[in-house]
Amino acid sequence: MDQKGIFIILLYSVQKTWRDAQIYCREKHTNLASVRNDTENEEIKNMTNDPSSVFWIGLFFDRWTWSDQSQSSFRYWSSNKPSGGLNCAA
Secondary structure, three states: OOOOOOOOOOOOOOOOOOHHHHHHHOOOOOOOOOOHHHHHHHHHHOOOOOOOOOOOOOOEEOOEOOOOEEOOOOOOOOOOOOOEEEEOOO
């Protein structure tokens, strides 16, 4: 969030692992996206015209915290998820 309370989200079309994407963002003095509510979730989903596009967000599955160290309270699971101990978020 910048000083006026505005979030700036940039999408890069470069394939990276989650860890490499996190390092890339940190080198640019930022973090992977933290999705805190329905509005932010929809804004991020609408940033691409391709519904099959995938991108990394900054959520650690082991502690369910964001890469900026804030707590994750927003949940937008598909029905019957999470399931099977898959240790992932989408």
